[in-house]
Amino acid sequence: METINKDILRGGQFLVKETSCEDIFTPEDFTEEQQMMKEAVKEFNDREIIPHKERFEKKDYALTEEVMKKAGELGFLGVAVPEEYGGLGMGFVSTMLVCEYISSGTGSFSTAFGAHTGIGTMPITLYGNEEQKKKYVPKLATGEWMGAYCLTEPTAGSDANSGKTTAELTEDGKAYKINGQKMWISNAGFCDVMIVFARIEDDKNITGFIVENDPSNGITMGEEEHKLGIRASSTRQVFFNDTVVPVENMLSVRGGGFKIAMNALNVGRIKLAAACIDSQRRVLDHSVQYANERKQFKTPLSDFGAIKSKLAEMATNAYAGESASYRAAKNIEDRIAIRIADGNTHQEAELKGVEEYAIECSILKVAVSEDVQNCTDEGIQVFGGMGFSEETPMEAAWRDARIARIYEGTNEINRMLSVGMLVKKAMKGHVDLLNPAMAVADELMGIPSFDVPDYSELFSEEKEMIKKLKKVFLMVAGSAVQKFGPDLEQHQQLLMAAADILIEIYMAESTILRTEKNAKRFGEEAQEGQIAMAKLYLYNAVEIITRKGREGIISFAEGDEQRMMLMGLKRFTKYANYPNVVALRNTIAEKVKAENGYCF
The missing domain is CATH 1.20.140.10 (Butyryl-CoA Dehydrogenase, subunit A, domain 3)
Structure with missing residues (x-):
């Protein structure tokens, strides 16, 4: 194992300390194992996702579930899960790598993958007790079960802690009854287990619960939402009517739900940045290939200065996003390793490692989600009228990219968070x-x-x-x-x-x-x-x-x-x-x- 420099910059310190180029990690530093994983994921994407884009666009939710199961069989859903719970136990950089290359085929699968591996599985891995982890994580890591995350409500979006869903202790003290409504729940249509946030009595903060999806236990679903993009991502409202949840299914501690939600979002933000990187490359590839082939005034489009400008800016932003994302990912991985070396558990180390770089996670979420939107927009422009047609890949890419600026906290929220967190650190x-x-x-x-x-x-x-x-x-x-x-x-x-x-x-x-x-x-x-x-x-x-x-x-x-x-x-x-x-x-x-x- 390589020796880790314990003087690596803390989160936010990039602003006030100079960093040597030798001290940052780059994609050119990927290990042989990481390169092999990258190729395996790309091959999976090219075989199982890209050829079926039309089916995804036609809202084939069953296809999304089917491909998720295949990803689970190959171990891709358990990359970040420790080996003792059925995962591959790989480092943070490797989890970013898988997320990046598996996400570029279609936004529908990318959303299902992110919701399951991130906010669906990770809260149990990082906050669950040993019994909870042994019961649920192996099934989630292998894709036997699918996960979802129920936080947002009609009156609680960015203000996540204001949720109205309640959890009331039963008279015998053995269970909680959950009542309330959740919305915009990814994977709701095929999930087996949900992380549900509810408020106990008049607690200041919400509490997390692990809830198995059993329709006979007061759980009903709304119809599939009809969305601008990510069309084959199952998105439904979930209603709880006296849903009985055993007390042992409380996640972490009473009132600890808000902290779980915020830390899950930190990881989700940097992973979202990763999910947007290869998408930009693919859009650029399509744009360059079209511009090289298409001629106007007997000249390839790619010879015109106006088109060259677009291609250059698209490539530059993809390169910058990749550079910054893997710099931060390695910082997180190193901080986790330092904490484990100091005697922290895997749970403590990962939580604190990611939390340390919450500022960078917000920065990356904003920057790369806006770059992918701009990239797809310019992609349509390069294709001209054809870019507006469903026959070309641009219009679907543009629609799918739009959600990235909204979920994991809107970009407006993340902008304010990045500065607010920096001031608090100071x-x-x-x-x-x-x-x-x-x-x-x-x-x-x-x-x-x-x-x-x-x-x-x-x-x-x-x-x-x-x-x-x-x-x-x-x-x-x-x-x-x-x-x-x-x-x-x-x-x-x-x-x-x-x-x-x-x-x-x-x-x-x-x-x-x-x-x-x-x-x-x-x-x-x-x-x-x-x-x-x-x-x-x-x-x-x-x-x-x-x-x-x-x-x-x-x-x-x-x-x-x-x-x-x-x-x-x-x-x-x-x-x-x-x-x-x-x-x-x-x-x-x-x-x-x-x-x-x-x-x-």
């Missing part, structure tokens, strides 16, 4: 934001240096720009916290602007560090396209941060303070040597054109 002393923010405030008062740095090394200017972008966040967020204190959460538009700055910093830095690491080991020439993508992503990030920084500053600062901060923003977002963005896009587009698809 208050607890886990991330030192105060001293760096004060240093930036002092820098604004000082005279700027007019020295011209040496930018001769690869990415030297880009890494300097990342440092300056971090100062933008510290300047805006630091001043906002100072001004509003605990009332900051009331200023949602300001929080969302700050979140966009935070997101772009993490994504851009991850992309640059991955490319720098690979340029050092494979040579710059071999990484020409990746270098262009890293520079293009950063340029786009600087543009977003400039706009969002300005928006944030003028929302709360006035007079001299505003002028000083706007000058600081200009200083911190200025390149010494602006990259030729058109040339970067052309370099990337020519690569994907020549390879007839994503080739990085």
